[in-house]
Amino acid sequence: MTTPSAVPSGAPGAPVAEPPAPVAELPARFGDLLAAEWIKMRSLRSTPWTFAFVVLFVIGSAAAASLAEVDNIGRAGSDARTDQGFLVFDAFPAAGYLTLMLVAGSVGALTVVGEYGSGLIRTTTVAVPARGSVVLAKAVTLAAVWTAVGAAVSTGAFLLSQAILSGRHAGVPFDRPGVLRALVASTLLAPVCALVGVGLGVLIRHGAATMVTTAFTLLMLQPMFSDSRRWSADVNHAMVATAWRRLLEYWEPDTSLGYTATIAGSWTVLALWPVIAIVLALVVVGRRDV
Numbered sequence: 376m377t378t379p380s381a382v383p384s385g386a387p388g389a390p391v392a393e394p395p396a397p398v399a400e401l402p403a404r405f406g407d408l409l410a411a412e413w414i415k416m417r418s419l420r421s422t423p424w425t426f427a428f429v430v431l432f433v434i435g436s437a438a439a440a441s442l443a444e445v446d447n448i449g450r451a452g453s454d455a456r457t458d459q460g461f462l463v464f465d466a467f468p469a470a471g472y473l474t475l476m477l478v479a480g481s482v483g484a485l486t487v488v489g490e491y492g493s494g495l496i497r498t499t500t501v502a503v504p505a506r507g508s509v510v511l512a513k514a515v516t517l518a519a520v521w522t523a524v525g526a527a528v529s530t531g532a533f534l535l536s537q538a539i540l541s542g543r544h545a546g547v548p549f550d551r552p553g554v555l556r557a558l559v560a561s562t563l564l565a566p567v568c569a570l571v572g573v574g575l576g577v578l579i580r581h582g583a584a585t586m587v588t589t590a591f592t593l594l595m596l597q598p599m600f601s602d603s604r605r606w607s608a609d610v611n612h613a614m615v616a617t618a619w620r621r622l623l624e625y626w627e628p629d630t631s632l633g634y635t636a637t638i639a640g641s642w643t644v645l646a647l648w649p650v651i652a653i654v655l656a657l658v659v660v661g662r663r664d665v
Contacts, residue, residue, distance in 0.1 A: 408503065408512035416486070416516060429478050430528050436471030437532035440464075441539035466536035466547075467529070467561050467623055473594060475528065476616065479521050479565045480589040483572025486513055488582045506660045514573055514653050518566040525565035529558050553625025556638075560622035560645065567615060567649050568593055574652025577660055608634035618644035 416422055444465050490496040503509050533554075537547055547554060572589050579585040593615055600611035611617050612634075618641035 405508060405512065408508055409516055412486075412512045412516040416520065425478065425482060426524055429475055429524060430531065433468075433471035433475055433528045434532045434535055436468040436474075437466050437536045438539060440468040441466070441536040445539060464623060465540065466533040467557060469620075471532070472561065472564060472619070473616070475525075475565055476568045476593050477590060479524075479568040480572035480575075480593050481586055482521075483517055483569035484576040484585045484589050485572075485582075486517060487573055487576030488580060488585050491580045492582055507657045510573070510577060510653070510656050510660055514570055514649075514656075517569045517573060518649075521566040521569040522562065525562040528565070529561035532561075533558060551625075553623075557623045557625075560619055560641075563645055564615070564619050567645050570649035571615070571652045574649075574656045577656035602634045605634060612636040612640060613644055615644065615648055618642075 490499060499509055500506055540547070549555065571593065572585075575589050575592065576585050579588060597611060597614035597616045600607045600614075602608040602611060612621075617636060621636045621641040622638065622645075
């Protein structure tokens with residue numbers, strides 16, 4: 376009994392091998408993009424050191440301001456402070472929070488320009504062609520992380536400041552008018568600046584130019600304007616630092632000293648800066664090459 380020999384492949388009458396079925400390419404889910412951005416952030420050795428520096432510096436600045444205020448109260452006498460509401464400022468020192476603004480904005484910018492500088496952005500866009508989704512994932516991740524950092528900083532600075540001031544019976548309780556607003560504004564200051572940095576990073580893409588522009592926009596531009604003239608006051612009140620300072624004030628400002636910002640307007644400023652920055656980034660990133 377004989378068996379038929381195998382027909383060589385490609386010979387007449389040979390069966391045609393069917394090509395393998397194409398593997399469906401699943402689109403990246405937004406949750407996966409968030410996880411990827413979080414891995415990128417926490418894998419950097421500088422990330423924990425940066426957060427630790429910011430937290431310790433701002434809280435330390437609040438402690439230094441409170442200790443200086445305690446000395447002032449001691450020299451002036453126990454009856455020198457009848458209204459202690461202004462002591463809320465000791466928990467939110469300008470030096471500490473301006474540093475927080477600079478660091479948050481710089482980190483936000485570096486998350487973008489760092490990828491452009493290393494070439495990682497090409498790998499990212501090949502894996503995820505939807506560039507807008509990548510930008511949104513960066514924005515959401517940074518906003519969440521810096522909101523947590525801002526909450527830790529503002530709460531820790533306030534508690535330590537009031538613990539120091541309580542030694543002179545000058546502590547301010549949480550339920551005092553204006554305290555909660557100051558805490559919320561100081562918490563949101565960090566993510567607002569981080570998202571502004573992201574937007575500028577996408578728009579500029581060059582490391583040094585982005586860092587300089589971020590520092591200029593968040594810190595150096597505001598002192599160039601005052602409240603003496605209407606147009607100058609409008610620009611001044613549209614700055615992030617000015618809006619934050621206004622939200623710390625529990626009193627009605629003296630209009631005789633110039634034009635003043637409103638509470639509602641200051642909240643609007645803090646909300647519009649990150650929204651405009653990210654919207655511009657989404658528009659630009661979809662219209663140009665990597």
